[in-house]
Amino acid sequence: MGEKPTGRILFATSLLMASLLAGFASAEPAQLSLVVDQPPSPQQPWYDASHPLVLTPSLVNTGEAITFDINPSCMFVLNVYNATGVLLVDGSDACPDRTRGEDLASGETRVYDSVEWNMKDEQGMWLESGTYIVELLHTTLDLSYVTNAVIQTPVEVPTTLAYDVQLVQRTANSPVSVALVSLTNPTSEPVDLQALPACVLEWHVGEQAQLGSPCFGQTKSLMPGEVLLVDQVSIHNHELTTLTVNTPGNTFTHTTVLQAAQAPLANVDASLTIEMTNNAEPLYSQGDAVANEAVLTTASVGEQTLHFTSSCKAEMWVINDLGRIVYDSLAGKSCSDIDLEMSLSLEEPLAFTLAPWGFFEQDTCRVDPGVYTVVVEVPEFGLVTSQRIQYSDVQANACADASSLSLSTTMDWVDEDTFQLSPSLSMDGEARYIRMNQPCTLELDFVNDDQESVHRFMTLCDAYDGRKVSLTPTANTLQFNTFDVDMVQNGVDVLPEGMYSLNIRLLSSTPATTTVEMAWPADFTLEEPVNEQETVTLEQFEITGTWTPLVTEEGTCHVLNVGETSYLLSNARTLSSWQPLSTVEGIYEVQAADPAPECSVFSAPSVEVVNVVLERSLEVETVDEAPLQVEELQEENAQATAVVSAVTVVVTASLLSILVMVTVTNEGLRLPATMAGLWFLGLIGKTHETTDGRYQRGRLMGYLTANPGCHFRALMSALDMSNGQITHHLRILESEENVWRKNDGRLVRYYPLTNQLNPSTDPDDLPVPPLSPDPNSLQGKILNLLDQDGDLGQFPTQAELAKRLEKSQQLISHHLRTLQKYGLVERRKMGVKNRYKLTREAVFLLETSEDFAHR
Template sequence: MLCTADLSKGNGPCFSMGEKPLGRMSLVAGLLVTSLFIGLVSADQGDVDLLVEVQEAPDEPWYEPGNPLVLAPSLVNNGPEISLMVNPACPFVFNVYNASNVMVVNGSSSCPAREQGLDLFAGERLDFPLMEWSMKDADGAWLESGTYWVELLHSAGFSHTVVATIQTPVQLPNSLVFDVETTQRTGSSGPLLYMVNLHNPTEQSVDLTSVAPCQFEISVDSVHRLGSSCIGEVNTLMPGEVILVEQFTASPTSAVSITTPGENLAFALTGQEDISMSSSLSMGLELSGNEFPAYGPGETLVSEVALSPSLDESVLVEFTSSCKAEMWIVDDLGQLVYDSRAEKTCMDIDLELTVNSDEPERLSLPQWNFFDMNGCRVGPGVYTVVAEVPEHGLTTSEHVRFHSSEANPCVDDDIATLEATLAWQDEQTLRIEAIVHNDEPYHLRMAQPCTFEIAFLDQSDEIVHAYQTLCDAYDGRKILLPTSSEPLQFDALDVRMIQDGTPLLPDGFYTLKITVLSTSTSSMTLPFAWPNDFGEAEDEGESLPAPDRFEIVGTWVGLLTEEGTCYMLENDGATHLLSNARTLPSWRPSSELQGVYIVQTAEASPACGDYLAPSVEVVEVRMEASNAVDESASTVVPDEPPTVIIEPTSTAPMLTVIVSASLLSLLFAAALTNEGLRLPATAAGLWFLGLIGKTHETTDGRYQRGRLMGYLTANPGCHFRALMSALEMSNGQITHHLRVLEAEEHVWRKNDGRLVRFYPLTNKLHPDTREEDLPVPLLSPDPNSLQGKILNLLDHDGGLGQFPTQAELAKRLEKSQQLISHHLRTLQKYGLVERRKMGVKNRYKLTREAVFLLETNDDFSHDERA
């Protein structure tokens, strides 16, 4: 007999081999087909639900290793009995996606392939062990802090997703130091302002680009939130730099906690029990008045408070004081710079306002023009604006950034002391090492995005090349200077003297001037020669005898020449001209000092090239003292007019006249680089010479003034030195003719920084003309030159609404940043390029004069701008 199993009961019928099993075989076939449909029903999950409960959620709105995300999963069958295929090795896995919907953890990748049946009876609930998310990737490393989508996936295909914000440990550089300060409005019991600063006390810059995302964990009483970035918005911290990274307000009685993941900072302040009732209002602070993200000189901070009901219902608000909303402002050093209560008197009122949910109630706050309570303009930096509604206990704060590179008369000069050394690293690299210190700890405020300006001066003290370095893309940085016993040393500066195969300087002797670009400037000069062996004897086998040294006594007097200032000294009836003091970088000749000097014969300086007197180099200053007469001295010194004796030579008459005017020449030397001072100084010199011999009008004078008027008509706005160069006139000539034309009201002048520009006086060009309507002579650079290529690039990008940085221009033109910086400064000087602060970077764009120049110049082809 052949027996078959009953698929439904497990005890099948039996039949003999001789019987015809046709009917029974049909029954078996039907049952087999039925079993296929039963399998399809068991794969249907419509009646099975995956329930997930979050276990022991933390009080904070984030998870951390000490309080991880723990899920309790369950399968519930709401339908008939069902059979599921599962993986017994991994019943559940975690799949994790970041905020950009990119999978960062694939839990199924490490699961072995297994299959097993799972039967669920009708109405059955199956609870699984708790699932804890480790917050790590496949390699066991912590995921970055942030918000993630965590998917709990069952091997049968069920899934549940939880949105979780996590704080994982972050290792900040050990050298950095956090500091928490509190400040409060003077004489007030109002809120405390908490300020968190990050300080780099080392002598090396600290790179922050590799630091993982990090946010402060802030708790005020029972309210917990994530704050701003632990490292602010900078990529590098300069030596000694201090930045404000977090600020917020809280009640003086509140318990406050500020920590970072990994506990680089753990600040806690215990408070008192606050019995005040929670307000039915919420408060916002709205700021405006700036064109760019940062405010600048001439702009005004405009602010107002916006009150809204905490719920969707309208709220009746009562005010009994006219000072409904107040504002106070603190700088990033914690100093109060503005208080609105100091400017007004509060009066009793009886006012009721209805605050609706659809439209907030706005309360205006006083405007602030970035001047402190002493009437001084504030320095560049970050300022925290705190707004209050005192009667209702509401407070909020925002921070603004103020940029200004203008000189601030309220800041003392030379607060910081700069010291620097020069050394050749190789034949083409000059290394500068600089330190800055102060007698007492002091926060040095940087006025530019760069820390130093390096300038190379020739022997006539004219700048041959200059650039800025140690730049960090934003100004207003503050650097904590320690005492003089612990000076702050900056990163070494390497200057490549040959760039793109071209030397920065012609061969010769130079002075390197390094200046700290801070609100209180400090400079230092260092002599050097380029190349390093310039001036040395070509034949080293022949040693040149050292020049004889001798002593001279007297006072140096400056004579103004076309090449600069020539200093001379009378000693025992002999005249000596100053060649240089190369070995004494900190010494300068002065007409107010009389001294004893050790000198040696040297070649004449360019400024003294026209004089026949011998030139000397000062190698040692034995003594110097003021030559001013002490009026309180008991000894009466007979009045003797100062006389200067010059040995007779072929040029004795000329020297006599020059020396007699030497006192006025001192004024000319001081005004040499400032056209606003140079013009009156030159005019005073002409008046003095007029005492010796009066001049009279000549036909040539009228002709020269005609040339001058014609040139100004064609080039209105030309400055003083450009006029001298274009018309080939001397300093005295151009000054005399300009004074005559001004007296006759044919021309007028306008100061432009250190320059003085001149315009013909017409009905369209007069002193009341708006500055933006005044023309400026255009520069016409070669489009194939580097300046022309810079203009082409800026014109091309400007048409696309893009404005490159100095670094981007250097990369695209394949030139060094030093070279690009030099040409950008030149183009700015001629009014063709302007620098704008956009975000945290300085970007460059063409001025309207430059756009006009490119559009009207056929040499600049639009096809070449790329």
């Protein structure tokens, strides 16, 4: 029994202890605070593998003694977020689930082990360089510490890229230096920069450190041979200084020593900035000018006095992206001594207006497009700053020398509708840079045989936009991307059929072009070209006449007299055994030829005799008079009369048939031949003038007045006169000086003789005659064919007309040009061929002409 009270006491005691413990565990955690010690990264405003972020946490109890749970495996963890708040690393994921109690006395501060951020993700890979949000979190208490951290993690620069650092000074002893960092792709293949991790250049100038621009610029890729300016830093050498620039992880590093400034500098607590007064963005184009102000500001509360001893208080100079100074405000400027004091305060900064620069070099040549570094300095106080600007210009630079450049390409047909071009640019000579000044790299221009641009477009766009490419003696060829050209787009040919010159132009500040001859379609071939000169010489015709020798300084020129027309005998000798004689008259087959040197002083047409049809002595012409003596011969001897008549008829018929053949083809021979034929027949003699004759000549004059320039055969047809009638009346009108004639090729045109129309009138001022309604002529046949085809919606070519009319293409071409001159035919480009159709005037004249209407 005695044991029973003892057991009740032990039970009561245990309940009391449990209640006490429960009081400690549920104590208010607000009395606890988290304090974190975060030492800055030494000598640089970022963290890296050599200088990681280290956080040392402490818990401070500002209330009564407290007991709380902790996870002994990981009391504190790091959670990492990107700049937009996305959780990248959750430190709690690696913590095992364990718990134990932790006591903290009243007023006690307990320091825990430091927590180091390794700047890696949960897979153990380096996070990209940049700014992150780091949270130090107590795993059991609702306590945390948040900080922003800029990190630089190691980056492997591809071996296909190369960096170059240039140090530029205004003069050899200038205390101001500008360091330029360029990135080059020396290979023949483009490098994808988007696939590379984020990276920022690190600068160390003496004890000062700063982050620069992205290591790989702002472009997506670096083309073969391309040089890209990625960063620049301006330094004033106050003392002997070491300059170092490197990528994170030191894959690339460059160090140089800067000499100290020779002249002592005035001390001022101020900073210098550039303020653009005419552009909100640092983007300029042709016609713009850089107008800046140098602005001095200070963070000091008190007022400072700046003492200037030179009139050149603030100056500007400009460096191109190749490290060459293209502008210096001090060039040609005289600085004078002054004694000037100016005040600078927090409320009142100092601003100096700088001379504008219009993107011209000192030699007045316009600068090339690209990136330029504007450097502004206040020399007496050792203040300097710089800013990059972008200049674009789509025009070729007139000062650029393209003599050493050669653009070429290969062309291969991929299929029936597509060909492939593989252009390249080569250089012969010293190293140079080519600047692409347009969004597209090449311009393609298809030019037809008439030197007309039929189709033009640009290609390789966004590939080399605004880039500069280096060509060196060892790497002197730039191979552009191979690309396809589709000749059929949306089911439509981009070019008509034909032969073309494909002109390819490099769209750079230094122009270069190349040309490729091509056909579309690829198997297109031209019709055999017709040599106009040769075809004319092959056109043979017959003429009848007598020969007259004329002695010149070169020798004897033989002239063939055909009525009122003369022809000169060419040197050509198709008939080697034949010689022209002045004692004979003949009918000859001739063709046009170059004149003989002996006839060079004359302007008459020249012919070559290819065949002698008939020749007879001029002495036997008395025999031709036999028909006039027929009655006398019949009275003397009937038998002789029969014989003579038979001979006369045969001779006369032969001569007349030959003359008819000749005159049919040449109106210039028609009038004299008709008169000669009528003379042979004894039909022309002295006759008395009749009223009918005057009436017919009146008709003739009226028609010529209304239709000046009408030719002989058209007059016959229009006035319904015979060959003899028209010849007789024209001869009388010419003798009375009422009309005059003009040879037009094989035609003889007649005009009324007036003050405005006379033989001295310029041929270009003579009126164009209307359609001569002669359907049987070659021109009439051409008009008939064009009329028939036009009704069917067809328009023949010159070659098609020649084939259908069985004439040479050159002859058809001559008549088509004549019909065009008269306004009866028009030529139109349909596809790649010239086709012909009637004009509205010609259609009207054909419809109103009875001769054509009944055909």
